[in-house]
Amino acid sequence: MKIVILCGGNGTRLWPISREDMPKQFNKIFGTSSLFQETLLRNQKLFEISEAIFEVVSNQNYLFLLKDQAQEIQQNISSFILESCPKNTAPAITLSALNSKPDDILLVLPSDHLIKNHQEYITDVIKAIDMAKKDFLVTFGIKPLSPHTGYGYIQSSNGIVKKFIEKPDLKTAKDFLHSGNYYWNSGMFCFKAKTFLSELQHYTPEVFNNISEIFKNTPKEKDYLRLSEQQSKTIPSISIDYALMEKSKKVFCVESTFDWNDIGSFDSLSEEFIKPNSCYTNPTKTIQYESNNNFILSEKMVATIGIHDLIVIDTIDSLLLTKRGESQKVKDIIPLIKKDFPQLTQQHNITHRPWGTYSILLESKNYKIKKIVVKPNARLSLQKHFHRNEHWIVVSGTAHITLENQNFELHTNESTYIPMGKIHRLANEGKIDLVMIEIQMGEYLGEDDIVRIEDDFKRC
Structure with missing residues (x-):
């Protein structure tokens, strides 16, 4: 079994905490461990259940961060697939599948998700492995707790997937929540390498052929598959949902209830500090006078007077202010910041x-x-x-x-x-x-x- 961790994103929706040189998966937002380290640690239990290895697909610029953070928590990464630029999930997963034995079970995971009830998670992963052995392409749907407009959805009944839905408006998200058979699309998958490649070749042959040719012509180092910049430029940028999951007839959904958050925006991040019995404490010292429902992260003491429903993210060199519910739009201002202040999107202090x-x-x-x-x-x-x-x-x-x-x-x-x-x-x-x-x-x-x-x- 191979646990494939996708670790190449820039996390632009969490700017200014997340930047190109140090994206959110490597930041220790919640204390002692980064989201990437948490991903390694919670999957270590699978090594006791099945022979497993870690493989990471990432940008080549993050190699030293990957190694340092894995070494820090005494975890071993067996192999790396290194891109010179990100090309979305379908090419990354295809490269990993080609770099595997045909019958290998691949558990494909993003590196920047937060999952707290690990035993429920492991139970659902075991269920996914069993279905993958039966030649299903398994996805994980998360039972929604709120009408979230920042996630895609999966319509599923007893594991049978009816359709994938893009991020909905608020009214539609409320309807999904009340219906009971719509789940948040977690972006986690499990399947045999050969099943995935066969289905991809059938439904999206242009992607399969492109990546296969690049894989064939890429020299294999001991623990690395390193794509050149020229090779990376020829790869199409396409998600695994568009390329395959929305088309295949072999998709099965593990309908999950474990506590999951993709930390895809500051609204999502703020939820982790206000949940009942949350183990996370906001480190910012604040005095809020006639103010409520604000989320503030700062290395300074922050005093507010008469403000409501704001998100305030303060770093040494940048300050972000946004209304609650609007933080998904941070990614839309990144091109504007990059135009006038490029260093502020690339590097932390x-x-x-x-x-x-x-x-x-x-x-x-x-x-x-x-x-x-x-x-x-x-x-x-x-x-x-x-x-x-x-x-x-x-x-x-x-x-x-x-x-x-x-x-x-x-x-x-x-x-x-x-x-x-x-x-x-x-x-x-x-x-x-x-x-x-x-x-x-x-x-x-x-x-x-x-x-x-x-x-x-x-x-x-």
Whole structure:
């Protein structure tokens, strides 16, 4: 059995918390574990029931995040399928099916869902596995608790699927709720690899043929299937529902009642903090005077006077204000933000890299001050800059410095100067994090002023 985790989305509807370099599935929104880590942990129980492995389909830029977060919770990912750009669920699942043995059972899961009653979930997964062994394409429908307009629906009776429905308006969603035979479409699936591929070839041969040709011509590394940018551009962007599930006659729905949330908007996120007996506490300190029904996330204390039904999301560099019920529209303003402030859709104040993190403490036209954290046994690329000089100060740990033909160490409260145009490298050969302050001075301080001469992570 293979547990296939789809982990390539950007989570734009949760901006400014979710950004391209650190999307929502990797954020620890609820405390100690990210949504991706929670997905690994709740499926670990399946390893006791059946021989199982994890395979992740994701953007190649997230590989170091995937490995770091899996290692942090001591979970092993057996294989990775790496895309250079996201192309929706049908191509991702097809690649995984082609990368499997014909009789392998695939349990396909998004990486950004929240499921709390794990035993009910495992019970329904076992039911899905049994139906998959009978050559059904199994989907999971979630019994609706409210007339939600942000989810697609499945009309199902005793597992027999009648139709899939796109996100409805409020009146239609209320009718679905009262009817009793409509379920939220969870985007989770279970089937044999050969059953899926056979049905896809029959109903959407152009997608099957395209992905099959790309798979055949992609070199296989030990644990990786890595698609080139040129290959990725030729892949059609299509969901598994459109490509297959809405067409096949072999679809079976496991009608589920476990507590499920796809955290697809700030309205959905806010529900997790107000549910009865919720184990999640909103960390924001607020004083709300003559105000009610507001959801506020901020690192600061927030005081309100006379406001109602608002969602307020405050980060160091961006502030989002929206009415409750309107937060699905966040994705619609992303192109506008990207046009004028592209960095705010790409990076958090803390930027994650394969070797560690950096955060910008202060920035002006001719200088930038960063805090750099380098993980043990990690190092930055051997590089140089054409437009800036750098000053490095060690806060904690030991820095191993390469500067042209010199190699030397810096300890706490020691510093060095990196002149413009000189080849240099920063490394941490110790057992604890290396924490540095970097002061950049120059006429241009963009991150693209890096010429990499040698890099452990094969970046350009």
